[in-house]
Amino acid sequence: MVQHAFAYVSPRRFAGAAACSGAQPAAAFGVAGVAWDGAVTNRPGARFGPAAIRQASLMLCDATHPLFDVSPVDQLCDHGDLLLPNTSLQAMRAALEPQAQRLMAQQHMVWLGGDHSITLSLLRALRAVHGQPLAVLHFDAHCDTWSDHFGEPSGHGTWVVEAVQEGLVVPQGMVQVGIRSAAERAARDYVNRIGGRVFTARELRGLESPSQLAPVVADIRARLAASAAPVYLTLDIDCLDPAFAPGTGTPEPGGLSSAQVLSLLEELCAMQLPFVGMDCVEVAPPYDHAELTANIAAHCVWTYVCARMAAARCAQA
Numbered sequence: 001m002v003q004h005a006f007a008y009v010s011p012r013r014f015a016g017a018a019a020c021s022g023a024q025p026a027a028a029f030g031v032a033g034v035a036w037d038g039a040v041t042n043r044p045g046a047r048f049g050p051a052a053i054r055q056a057s058l059m060l061c062d063a064t065h066p067l068f069d070v071s072p073v074d075q076l077c078d079h080g081d082l083l084l085p086n087t088s089l090q091a092m093r094a095a096l097e098p099q100a101q102r103l104m105a106q107q108h109m110v111w112l113g114g115d116h117s118i119t120l121s122l123l124r125a126l127r128a129v130h131g132q133p134l135a136v137l138h139f140d141a142h143c144d145t146w147s148d149h150f151g152e153p154s155g156h157g158t159w160v161v162e163a164v165q166e167g168l169v170v171p172q173g174m175v176q177v178g179i180r181s182a183a184e185r186a187a188r189d190y191v192n193r194i195g196g197r198v199f200t201a202r203e204l205r206g207l208e209s210p211s212q213l214a215p216v217v218a219d220i221r222a223r224l225a226a227s228a229a230p231v232y233l234t235l236d237i238d239c240l241d242p243a244f245a246p247g248t249g250t251p252e253p254g255g256l257s258s259a260q261v262l263s264l265l266e267e268l269c270a271m272q273l274p275f276v277g278m279d280c281v282e283v284a285p286p287y288d289h290a291e292l293t294a295n296i297a298a299h300c301v302w303t304y305v306c307a308r309m310a311a312a313r314c315a316q317a
């Protein structure tokens, strides 16, 4: 058994939460880092994402959310980074998938990436745990629907097509938000073509407040609900404009603002929809300034967890 103890592992825990302990952690939510960036197209560095997000999360102090009036600190534990090989994508996925499946069977898991290639593995694990394909709410500048990774079969921009082909997702439950990168039409329109919905960054320009975004939120909610599937949130930090999140490997100007993304997360993630987990990927601290990117990433993760706690509280009331 190879022990991958030499692989990069980031320090600290998210938002001052405790380290997960025991075979079955008591906390409802678990955080784990996947410090892998071996499948990036352009600039590497996302392996340092989990460390930077955890570091930035310390700014949340007691982490009491001003909208939801909950703090996740007591309902969250941090598994640290998974021990994974940093040799090949195939080897990393083979090690990640059984570990992810074990953790997902125990807790509502939030994953700190890492590049976007990890999401295919996380969807495979979720598909196995829930016994059915997922609806996916996908924030990104990139459609990630390319049929190959510059000649390689798989990379950080192919996982959507792979997930559809493997039956991991409900096509009608695929919703993309913030898409704007250069791409041939076949890739850009892929999700629309299979019955999902692509909200381009251009379509969302000028819509920032919850009231302005209400029609978009209603459309997304209806699609996720109609899919009758567990919902997974994958948030590529490059959905944000580089002005808000410069620390990423493939920045694309013309993106969403922090307020836009947080408005959408606040509205959607607090709804009575069966969310089963999230990842936040592509935070690459070597290109960050003033921890802007790590900060908004930590805020998005925190917002998601607090929104789900608020949704659970409403369901009980």
Ligand SMILES: [Mn+2]
Pocket (backbone or CB within 6 Å): 140, 141, 142, 236, 238, 239, 250, 282
């Ligand atoms: Mn992207």
